[in-house]
Amino acid sequence: MTNTNDKQLAVLITGASSGIGLALAQHYIREGFAVIACGRNEQNLAKISSATPLVFDITDIGQVSAASLHLQQLLKDNGWKLHHIILNAGSCEYIDDPLHFDSALFSRVINTNVVAMGYCLEHFLPLLSRGAQLGLMSSSATYLPFPRAEAYGASKAAIGYLGRSLRVDLAQHGIGVSVICPGFVKTPLTAKNDFAMPMQISAEQAATEIFNGMQRQRREIHFPTKFTWLLKLASLLPEKLLVYFLAPK
Numbered sequence: 001m002t003n004t005n006d007k008q009l010a011v012l013i014t015g016a017s018s019g020i021g022l023a024l025a026q027h028y029i030r031e032g033f034a035v036i037a038c039g040r041n042e043q044n045l046a047k048i049s050s051a052t053p054l055v056f057d058i059t060d061i062g063q064v065s066a067a068s069l070h071l072q073q074l075l076k077d078n079g080w081k082l083h084h085i086i087l088n089a090g091s092c093e094y095i096d097d098p099l100h101f102d103s104a105l106f107s108r109v110i111n112t113n114v115v116a117m118g119y120c121l122e123h124f125l126p127l128l129s130r131g132a133q134l135g136l137m138s139s140s141a142t143y144l145p146f147p148r149a150e151a152y153g154a155s156k157a158a159i160g161y162l163g164r165s166l167r168v169d170l171a172q173h174g175i176g177v178s179v180i181c182p183g184f185v186k187t188p189l190t191a192k193n194d195f196a197m198p199m200q201i202s203a204e205q206a207a208t209e210i211f212n213g214m215q216r217q218r219r220e221i222h223f224p225t226k227f228t229w230l231l232k233l234a235s236l237l238p239e240k241l242l243v244y245f246l247a248p249k
């Protein structure tokens with residue numbers, strides 16, 4: 001895909017070695033974008049034909065900085081225009097025993113999902129220009145206070161606020177921000193879940209929703225909508241009722 005100056009449009013996707021990020025990388029390639037696929041797992045990234053792999057750990061600011069320099073060179077050498085950035089990489093761990101709150105787990109999840117997103121913003125945002133779109137991976141889990149989700153839910157809620165606040169500040173620079181809130185998507189991350197996951201969709205379906213939402217510069221990209229609207233409606237219930245319905249019995 002090219003813009004009016006005939007430059008090929010590029011997308012940077014973190015967490016492209018697996019699940020939603022991998023499906024997104026493949027979808028953007030089919031749509032004609034130059035894809036910079038990021039992750040730690042070099043072998044998985046190398047399997048995405050036509051993508052340019054960028055291997056780094058998002059929790060290591062030195063590696064993020066080095067990756068951004070490499071990216072600048074790639075954009076220059078290939079004449080690509082960075083049109084979309086999707087900060088998708090993340091991890092999920094649950095608090096199993098709230099009375100013995102695992103602060104190390106809490107710190108790990110917040111560090112990977114939120115603090116590392118700050119590192120990526122610091123180093124990659126300056127490479128975007130007017131008309132570009134930034135996508136931040138949150139979750140529809142933020143609509144309700146789910147049990148055991150103290151760490152994961154808090155990290156994704158933080159991303160939701162981060163995205164809304166950034167949107168206000170980046171408007172003057174002509175850069176849009178999409179907060180992405182999927183329901184359950186079949187990936188290695190959800191394969192570990194030991195509970196029912198209603199209305200689960202495939203990573204390919206998720207990728208289509210995200211691509212379309214990014215192209216339309218949607219402020220919030222949430223799907224599958226039957227599921228997410230149900231959660232949004234339920235969030236209007238009094239907190240007392242929510243505790244009654246959601247509390248482990």
Ligand SMILES: NC(=O)c1ccc[n+]([C@@H]2O[C@H](COP(=O)([O-])OP(=O)(O)OC[C@H]3O[C@@H](n4cnc5c(N)ncnc54)[C@H](OP(=O)(O)O)[C@@H]3O)[C@@H](O)[C@H]2O)c1
Pocket residue numbers: 014015016017018019020021038039040041042056057058059088089090091092112137138139140181182183184185186187188189190
């Ligand atoms: N699946 C769902 O139902 C669902 C729903 C809502 C939101 N989400 C969110 O969607 C995103 C992708 O999840 P997924 O389900 O596709 O999970 P996944 O298959 O486990 O993929 C996670 C990706 O994040 C990358 N990653 C994790 N830690 C990293 C680190 N320190 N440095 C660099 N990359 C790192 C992994 O890459 P490497 O292993 O190569 O480092 C991997 O590519 C996550 O943010 C998740 O919270 C998922």
